[in-house]
Amino acid sequence: MVVLASIGACAITINTVDPARAATCTGYVGLTFDDGPQAGSTPALLDALRSNGLRATMFNEGQYAAANPSLVRAQVAAGMWVGNHSYTHPHLTQLSQAQIDSEIGRTQQAVAAAGGGTPRLFRPPYGETNATVAAVAAKYGLTQIIWDVDSQDWNGASADAIVQAASRLTNGQIILMHDWPANTRAAIPRIAQGLAARGLCAGMISPQTGRAVAPA
Template sequence: MLKKIPFRRIRWPGWVVLIVIGFSFIYGMAQLVEAIRFDPDSEASSSPRIDFKTESTDTDTYTMSIETPVMEDPQINKPLNDWIKEEKEDFLKRVKENNKELGDGYRAHLIIQADSRQSTDDTYSFLFHSYQLVNDVRGKEHVKTFTLDGTEKKFIKLPDIMTTNDEMIQTIRTRLQGQPNAKIQEALKDPASWNWTLNGKALTLYFNEIEEAGPTRVEVPIHAILHYLHDKTADDLEVAEASIGMEEKYVALTFDDGPDPHVTPRILNVLKEHDVQATFFMLGSQAEKYPAVAKSVAESGHEIGNHTDHHKDLTKIGREQMVQEVLSSRQKIMATTNEIPVMLRPPYGEINRDVETVANDNGTSLVLWSVDSLDWKNKNAAAITSVVQKEIAPGAIILLHDVHSTTADALPTLLTTLEKEGYRFLTVSQLQSKLAAETASPFYGNMKKG
């Protein structure tokens, strides 16, 4: 079920910008690097060291790219490794069953992405996103989560930290309106089996059984379930919630229409110098044309989204062609980056009901923007910085393009200027997670480029 989550811009005269988002694995899926560790200076001394290793397999009939968390305690590693082993065995079984259809350029794919983060002082969440494409168009997607009690060094279920009575379950059910009731009943009957993560802002649930398109993501604000949490967990989360600092000036940089062999590498260098991670909405045709550049974006740790295959206005083409634009681009981006683009930015920001349906059917979130740099129009470095500086506010999503040399020219000054004004940069998924606001009527803005 596609949800529309707008952002409130904290700026006079104040206007609300729409970000249409439904299914998403964006919380944490953005920054997938080979070594992710908790900072020992900022976490408790009991924090486990968590590394990630990547296994890649490339054969004539299938490819596999699997990220695995690795910790010093083998007993903690075992449940994670066992689940990954099951995924691999299931995938290889399907490959064997469809062996006649594979080969001659058509291969099956298994991609498992992993992330980890600290939930409270003593608990840590592991989030796995598995995508299998064997002999179908859409592929098979699902999410698996594990939550570790760092003190006890054991994995816990949701009923271990909160009361999961009928009243609490009804709170979840109300957020699944519009879904088939029978499937909801089945999905909700065993809270101990739920896939979940928890932080100071929300309880996030992932139900794999409700929609054929992929997992259904439900986010419940922390204030709505705080009284169900056991005392210690509630106390830890209240501290975490207080420390979030909602007045902090977070924004997201986004780049459309690439990758470009000349401009994109320049932009990556500037982002690296400033230690900034951004979101790149790629055209599938460009990713296919410049695979090495596309791969370098992913290897630099940036988030990757889908901007369709050939930058056509989706609202002006037929449903079948619309699906082709989205899925073909997705396949090309996956092939070159080994990343699953779970966000879609429609060209020109044009959206209608069919676009929303196609995005929903393919487990993709629709993402727009709130600040248009006008780099596509002005093509002047000073003007780009001036426009962004004038329009920016905390929570902004900034539209840029990694196909104009003037954008690369402007970026060093733009970043330096915004940093001096106290802004910090996140990927779109990180910003959505941090600033998912309860706002009123959505507003699209003047979105004629992108």
């Protein structure tokens, strides 16, 4: 934390990430948040991540990226990576190849049009995939990303339970969280503290290996 100015008894401060912190990382984990961007949750989530020095991969739904382009840009401005989470969050394995192509392709376009770049990572809704889904993802140059740890935040997990789930992460692993639960936002400061205590840092997910690595 850096003190910018002192006025009377009050100091104006800003949280910064120590550039030397990367040297203390003994491993990297992938924090992922599905189902954004949403006006009611994304800004607060980004604030929580940024104020705790964390970066994450945001698996956006195309319909929300198209409706909230400013929030996609805010994700990028906050240092996050943006991935593809389909357009309407269907059960892709129950769809035809053409329908799967539409879900994935439209999301690629929506994210790019909103300023999020062209995604290189794809998370199938519900983690459901098959050979057809994999083939369509590959057509768009996407690497499918599932997860190693499920925070269960989508299932009403408490902040304590989410923190506990994150404590199971090891080097290279990925945790599933979501954009919208208040308990997830509440857990972020303790997730950051827990990772730091174990020498782990929040990394990017490699499109080559699908594992968390040092940010490029």
